[in-house]
Amino acid sequence: MTALLEVEDLRVAFTRRGEPDTVAVDGVSFDVKPGEIVGLVGESGCGKSVTSLAVMRLLPERGNRVTGSIRMDGEDLLALSDSAMRERRGRDLSMIFQDPLSSLNPVIPVGLQVTEVLTRHRGMKKHAARREAAELLDRVGIPDPTRRLDSYPHQMSGGMRQRALIAIALACTPRLLIADEPTTALDVTIQAQILDLLEQLVAETGTALVMITHDLGVVAGLCDRVNVLYAGRIVERADRHELFRAPRHPYTHGLLGSIPRLDGPPGEELAAIRGSVNDNLPWAAPEGGACAFTPRCPRALDVCGEVTPLAERAGTRLLRCHNPVPVAEGAA
Amino acid sequence: MTSPRGSLRPRPPTLLDRRRRRVDELAEASGRSLTADAFQRLRRNPVAIVGAVIVGLFVLVSILAPWIAPHDAATAFPELQRTLRPDSIPGAQPGFPLGSDQNGRDFFSRMILASRQTLLVGVFATLIGLVFGVLIGALAGAFGGWVDTVLMRVTDVLLSIPSLLLAISIAALTAKPSQTTVIIAVALVSVPVFARLLRGAMLAQRESDHVLAATSLGVKRRAIVLRHMLPNAMGPVIVQATLTLATSILDAAALSFLGLGDGDPARAEWGLMLANAQAYLDVRPALAFWPAIAIILVALGFTLLGEALREALDPKGRR
Numbered sequence: 001m002t003a004l005l006e007v008e009d010l011r012v013a014f015t016r017r018g019e020p021d022t023v024a025v026d027g028v029s030f031d032v033k034p035g036e037i038v039g040l041v042g043e044s045g046c047g048k049s050v051t052s053l054a055v056m057r058l059l060p061e062r063g064n065r066v067t068g069s070i071r072m073d074g075e076d077l078l079a080l081s082d083s084a085m086r087e088r089r090g091r092d093l094s095m096i097f098q099d100p101l102s103s104l105n106p107v108i109p110v111g112l113q114v115t116e117v118l119t120r121h122r123g124m125k126k127h128a129a130r131r132e133a134a135e136l137l138d139r140v141g142i143p144d145p146t147r148r149l150d151s152y153p154h155q156m157s158g159g160m161r162q163r164a165l166i167a168i169a170l171a172c173t174p175r176l177l178i179a180d181e182p183t184t185a186l187d188v189t190i191q192a193q194i195l196d197l198l199e200q201l202v203a204e205t206g207t208a209l210v211m212i213t214h215d216l217g218v219v220a221g222l223c224d225r226v227n228v229l230y231a232g233r234i235v236e237r238a239d240r241h242e243l244f245r246a247p248r249h250p251y252t253h254g255l256l257g258s259i260p261r262l263d264g265p266p267g268e269e270l271a272a273i274r275g276s277v278n279d280n281l282p283w284a285a286p287e288g289g290a291c292a293f294t295p296r297c298p299r300a301l302d303v304c305g306e307v308t309p310l311a312e313r314a315g316t317r318l319l320r321c322h323n324p325v326p327v328a329e330g331a332a
Numbered sequence: 333m334t335s336p337r338g339s340l341r342p343r344p345p346t347l348l349d350r351r352r353r354r355v356d357e358l359a360e361a362s363g364r365s366l367t368a369d370a371f372q373r374l375r376r377n378p379v380a381i382v383g384a385v386i387v388g389l390f391v392l393v394s395i396l397a398p399w400i401a402p403h404d405a406a407t408a409f410p411e412l413q414r415t416l417r418p419d420s421i422p423g424a425q426p427g428f429p430l431g432s433d434q435n436g437r438d439f440f441s442r443m444i445l446a447s448r449q450t451l452l453v454g455v456f457a458t459l460i461g462l463v464f465g466v467l468i469g470a471l472a473g474a475f476g477g478w479v480d481t482v483l484m485r486v487t488d489v490l491l492s493i494p495s496l497l498l499a500i501s502i503a504a505l506t507a508k509p510s511q512t513t514v515i516i517a518v519a520l521v522s523v524p525v526f527a528r529l530l531r532g533a534m535l536a537q538r539e540s541d542h543v544l545a546a547t548s549l550g551v552k553r554r555a556i557v558l559r560h561m562l563p564n565a566m567g568p569v570i571v572q573a574t575l576t577l578a579t580s581i582l583d584a585a586a587l588s589f590l591g592l593g594d595g596d597p598a599r600a601e602w603g604l605m606l607a608n609a610q611a612y613l614d615v616r617p618a619l620a621f622w623p624a625i626a627i628i629l630v631a632l633g634f635t636l637l638g639e640a641l642r643e644a645l646d647p648k649g650r651r
Contacts, residue, residue: 056548090549097548102541107563116559117549168549 003031004208005055005093005176010068012050012059021065024050026232026283028068034175037202037209039223039240041216041255045277047232048212052178055210056095057085072176091121093176094169099185100161104153110137110164111149117171136167140197159190163197170201177202178210183218195222216259220244228252231280231292234311237318248317248324250299274298283308291322299323370644380640386633394447401441402427406598408436421616433605433619434612435597443622446600450630453515454581460519461580462573465526466566472527473534473565474557484531487524495521499583503592511594518583522576529572533565540564567645574638578631585627602627 010028013021025047032038040048053059054066057077070077072093077085097103105113114133118124124132130149137145140163153161162182169177179198183191199222202209211223219226219240226243228236228251236249247253254273261268275296283292289308294300301323311320374380393400403409413436415422423431430440468487472480490498502517503509537543538561546560585603587593593604602623609619 058544058548086550086552088550089547090551095545095548097541097545099541103545105542105546105560105564108559116546116551116555120549120551120555165545 002033004034004072005032005210006069006071007031007051007055008069008071010051010054010070011066012047012054013065015063015065024232025054028227028229028232028234030227030234030237032176032208032210034208035202035206036225037199037211037223039211039213039219039226040229041213041219041226042229043214043277046229048214048229049180051229052095052180052210052212055178056089056093058095087121090117090169090174091172092174093178094172094174096162096165096169096177096179096182098181100158100165101153101185103165104161106153109150109152110156111151114149114164114168114171117168121172133167133171136171137164140164140167140170140201141193142167158186159193162186162190162194166194166197166201170205170207173205174207176208176210178212180212181214182211183213183215191218198222216255228255231277231283233283233292233320234318235293235320239316242317246327248319248327249321250297250323250325251293253325254298281305291320299325370641374640374644377640377643379636380644383633383636383638383640386629387637390447390630390633391451393444394451397445397448401438401444402429403438403441405437405442405445405600407438409438410436412436412438419615421612421619423616423618430618430622431616434608439619439622442600442605443602443626446602446605446623447626447630449511449594449599449601450581450584450627453511453518453584454577454634457515457518457580457584458522458573458577460515461522461576462526462569464519465523466530466569468523468527469530469569470534470557470562473531473538474561476535476538480531483527487527490520490524491528495579496583496586499587500590500592503587509592509595514584514587514593517587517592518580521583522580525576526569526572530565530569533568534561537561537565568642571638571642571645574634574641578634578638581634582627582631 008029010025011023012025013023015021028047028051030038030040040051042048050059055070055077057080059066066078068078072088077088080088104110111130111133114136115124115126115129118129118132119126122129133149134145137148142148142160142163148156148160148164153164156164162185166182182198183194186194195218198209198211201207211218213219223240226238226240227234228243228249230251236243236247236252238248243252244256247256251273254271257271258273260270273296279295280292281290281294283289288306290306291297291300291304291309294304297304303322307322309320309322311318409428409432412422412428412432416432416434416436421432421434422428425431428438428440430438430443433439433442468483472483493501499517499521502520503513506513542564543556543560546556551560584593585601585606588601588603589607591607593601605623606620606627609616609623612619
C-alpha cells in the first residue's frame with residue numbers, strides 16, 4: 001500500500017538574529033499508510049511536537065526555517081499556499097492537542113465548536129450541523145450529547161473534553177490525524193478509555209494516526225510502527241513487536257529498561273539513563289560529527305564522538321548507531 | 333457559608349456535606365455560561381452591591397428626572413429672587429428643599445436634572461471611546477506586524493499626554509464649546525487606553541492553545557479573530573469601560589468647571605454648578621457641596637462596580 005503521508009528529510013531550525021540556529025528537527029523521515037498508527041516517541045525537547053506542528057504547518061510564520069518535504073497523497077504540503085493549506089486543515093488532516101481544557105474556546109459552547117468545522121468544511125446548514133454534531137459527540141461516547149452541545153468546556157470533565165476534541169478533529173473524517181500526547185493531561189483510567197476510543201475510531205474510519213507520546217505504554221498498546229526520536233533525529237524505527245522484543249539502539253534499550261516492573265523484586269533500583277538532554281553533542285559539528293547520545297550512552301565507543309552514525313536499514317528496522325545492542329541481549 | 337439545611341444547630345460541614353454542595357453547584361452550573369458564572373459571583377460581593385446600588389439610583393434618577401424634580405431647572409422664581417442678597421442666598425424653604433441657587437432657581441431641581449447631563453456625557457463618551465478603541469486594538473492585535481506598529485505608536489503618543497490635559501486641548505480647539513465637543517474630547521482620551529488593553533489581550537489570545545487548535549481545524553482567519561480571539565480578549569476591556577465611565581464623568585465635570593463645557597447657563601450641569609458656586613463659597617457653601625458630593629458618589633459607584641467586575645471576571649478567581 002502506498003503511503004498517505006511521507007515526510008522526507010524534514011529539518012526545522014529556529015532562527016534568531018545574532019545567534020546560531022537552533023535545530024529542533026534534523027532530517028526526520030517517516031511515512032504513514034492509511035489506517036496505520038505510527039508512533040513518534042522521545043523525551044521532552046527531542047522534536048516530536050515540532051515535527052507535528054511542521055506537518056500541520058502551524059509553526060509561527062517567522063523565526064523558523066522548514067526544509068525537506070512533507071507529501072500527502074504525493075502533494076507537497078510545504079509548497080501549498082496558506083489558503084489552500086487552510087482548506088485542508090480539519091478536512092484532510094487534523095490534530096488533537098495535549099491539554100483538552102486550553103484547546104477548547106472557553107467562551108463558546110462545545111456544540112458550536114463542532115458545528116463550526118462542519119459548516120466550514122462540509123458546507124452544512126445550521127440544523128443539519130447540529131444534528132451531526134450530536135451524533136459525533138455520541139460516537140465518541142459523550143452521554144446525553146444533545147444537551148452537551150450547549151455545555152461550555154469548563155462544565156465538562158477532562159475526559160469528556162478530550163472526547164469532544166476528538167469529535168471535533170474527526171468531524172470531517174480526515175485521512176490523517178495527529179495526536180500530540182492526547183492522554184498526558186488525563187488520569188490513568190481515562191487515558192485507557194481515550195486510547196481505546198482512538199483505536200476504535202481509526203479502525204472504523206481508516207484514518208491514519210500519528211501518535212506523539214513519551215509514554216511507552218501508549219506505544220505498546222496502540223502503535224503499529226514506532227519511530228524513536230533523539231535530539232531531532234530518528235535513532236531507531238521498527239515494528240512495535242520487534243522494537244519491544246529487541247530494542248537495538250542503546251537509547252531505546254535504556255528507555256524500555258527504565259520502565260518499572262510490577263513483578264520485580266521489592267526494593268529493586270530503577271534503571272535510569274544517566275545524564276540529561278543538556279549533555280548532548282551536536283549531530284553535525286564543523287569539525288566532524290558525533291552521535292548526540294554519546295555522553296549518556298553506556299555502549300559509547302571512541303568512534304561515537306567522532307563520526308555521525310548513519311541511519312541504516314535492516315529489514316523493516318532503521319537504526320542509527322555505531323555499536324547497537326546485540327539482539328540476544330536486547331531480548332533478555 | 334450557608335449552614336446545612338434541616339439541622340437546628342449549625343455543625344461544621346463534613347466532607348460529605350462539602351461533596352454534596354459541590355455536586356449541587358456542578359448541577360446548577362451546567363448550561364451556565366462564563367458570563368452567568370461571573371454574575372453569580374458578582375451578586376455575592378458586597379462591594380459590587382454597593383456600586384450597583386449607587387449606579388442604579390443614579391441611572392434611575394436621571395431617567396425619571398423631569399418627573400422627580402419639583403420645578404423647572406431654568407426658571408427663576410420671584411419668591412426666591414426677592415430674598416436674594418449679595419451676602420445671602422436663601423436656604424431651604426417650603427417647596428424648595430435645598431433652597432435657591434445664585435440666580436433664584438430651584439437648587440434641588442437643578443441638582444436632579446444635572447444627573448441627566450452627567451449620564452449622557454459619561455455613557456456616550458465611554459461608548460465612543462470603546463468603539464474606536466476596540467476597533468484599533470482589534471486591528472492591531474489581529475494583524476500584528478506593521479499595522480500593529482503604526483497603530484500602537486499613535487496610541488503611545490496619545491497615552492503620553494496626561495488625560496485631562498489632552499481633553500482640555502481638544503475641547504479648547506473647538507470654536508464654540510458644546511456638549512458634543514465635551515463628549516468627543518472625553519471619548520478621545522479613553523480611546524488609546526481601550527486600544528492598548530485589547531491589543532495586549534488579543535496578542536495573548538493569538539498564542540493560546542485554543543486559537544492554535546482552531547487554526548489546526550482550518551477555521552477561517554476572520555472567524556478566528558471574531559469568534560475565538562475577540563470574545564476571549566474582551567473581559568478586561570469591559571471592566572475598563574466601567575472604570576472609564578467614572579473617569580469620563582470626572583473629566584466632563586472638570587471641563588465644564590474650567591468653562592470648556594456647554595455654555596448655556598440654563599442647562600444644569602454639576603461641573604458648571606461647582607464652578608459657579610466658587611464665587612459664593614463663603615455665602616452659601618452648600619451650592620458647592622452638593623454637586624461635589626454628587627460627582628464623587630457617582631464616580632465612586634462606577635469605580636466600585638468596575639473593580640468588582642474585574643474580580644468576578646478574573647479567571648484566577650474561578651474554581
